[in-house]
Amino acid sequence: MDDDIVRHLQYLEVERRLAARTLAMYGEAFERLRGFAAKQPVELRAVQVHHVHRWAAQLHSQGLAPRSIAIQLSAWRGLYRWLGRSGLVALNPVDGVRAPKAGKPLPKALAVDQAVALADHRAAEANPLLDARDHCIVELLYGCGLRVGELVGLDAAPGPQAAGWLDLADASAHVLGKGSKRRTVPVGQAAIAAARHWLELRAQLARPDEPALFVSTRGTRLTPSQVRSRLKSRALQAGLPTHVHPHMLRHSFATHLLQSSGDLRAVQELLGHANITTTQVYTRLDFGHLSKVYDAAHPRARRK
Template sequence: MAPSLPEPDAGPAPLPESQRRYLEHLRVERRLAQRTLILYEQALRRLCQLAEEAGVALERVGVAQVRRWVARLHGQDLSPRSLALMMSAWRSWYRWMGRQGLVELNPVDGLRAPRGAKPLPKALSVDDAVQLAAHRDEAADPVREACDAALVELLYSCGLRVSELVGLDVVPGASARGWLDLDAAEAHVLGKGSKQRLVPIGRAALEAVRAWLQCRGEWLAAGSTERALFIGPRGGRLGATQVRQRLSLRAQAAGSPTHVHPHMLRHSFASHVLQSSGDLRAVQDLLGHANISTTQVYTKLDFQHLAKVYDAAHPRARKR
């Protein structure tokens, strides 16, 4: 949902001709949605108000003034997301004004809105993750059950991205994006940026994959050369959307307390390994992160876990 911008304190006044023409350009030529047009108009009205308060013509606004205005609005608790939207509208209008020959300088170019706090990745608790991985539906089609059990085990055991999971082949080959070496208990994965990495496969995942391979052929047509590890009932490679749907349904059946998607199992894998080992570099390698700063977010999840343990266990922290 798009953020809403606060209305200027003064009542709505007619916009300058240049801004009315610009909004018409957005509506007719760029065909922006009505909601977006409303947000852009609000942003331009705010710009008019700030310029009027500062006693400066819109065409003569400078970089320093825009920087002060943004800092002031941020201090008034306007969210970074709303500020970014407002600055984008200003920047776009000044760029349009430049193309019309009405300004020489775009005072918003090169300026960025303050960064907002990044939300922490959502991970399952250890108990919930294990419960999901161990879930079995005895009444389900045995082939589908074996397939779903294997893909859940691999996502949680190896921390794979869903694109890496659906790219796995049964055997290695020149065109393979990834494959499993069950004897060595290793997954050969082609990750982001075409970077290859090796990920160990846990015992439970190995057993689940072997069980799936024993019945995978029942979904293959006679003479099929499909190399994908995970296939659907029609014998074709599973796609990411199908995996998400299957995982969501399986999580509901397993009684998971929240909506579960493939990346949540990757977050759970990283968080749980870090909780047990404390080895951030190892988790970085297992996830295939190019920069360790990307992996460091899981240290915050680890601290949250420790804080919950403290709150539950320490006599001076318990709520009465």
């Protein structure tokens, strides 16, 4: 290995006190750099910006993920910064070179039958109050596409200090979303029935002065982490084969609604997205659904 690289790794180990695993990762990155320079050929201290651009492109063409390329470039950048402080190079050839932008992963959504199975599941719960509460939570998350923060912010009744509340007579939920923006979303019949049932029992659990719609066994407002824990447990009981969290139900709401209606603008409004480009990710999910239907049904879909 090049002497500059050896000394830099010693610096990282002794002065920066990097962990052995991190040092090994940096060593691999420097070995790649040395290999590229040897093939050029060019001395490490003579590497220029155009060399780094070319090598980053080669890493990308070899199938290295954008995040992995970013790690390589970060290691190389640190090496040349260290060489620059020692007066061994005049410029850092990695400055300004960026890894390819990583594509955003598709949000995970439940299949329709899985979402319905979760909503219909009634837990073998020792406390029927908790079963009624958790059933209502699932119905609102999946039936209205609420964020978990919007859900726990709901009060049992409207009031001057209420962040949000349910209006069962109007079949609507008034929520406070991101950026303190209010919106009103329709509430389906299944969610209304679940809410009515929970409200009949809520007083047995809630403290007299607690305004929250959803309360814990202590009688105080549920926290997002408590909702996540209860939802995870309920999904396991329902036999779902995947980890379920509140935002997955929001994704499922949007995906299933878009599959049925095709109305992207309406889904944007229901989700409370400020920009429709945020909502457009669900069009990719919808295409995935169409692809599965095509592959399963069209006689020309499967090619040998």
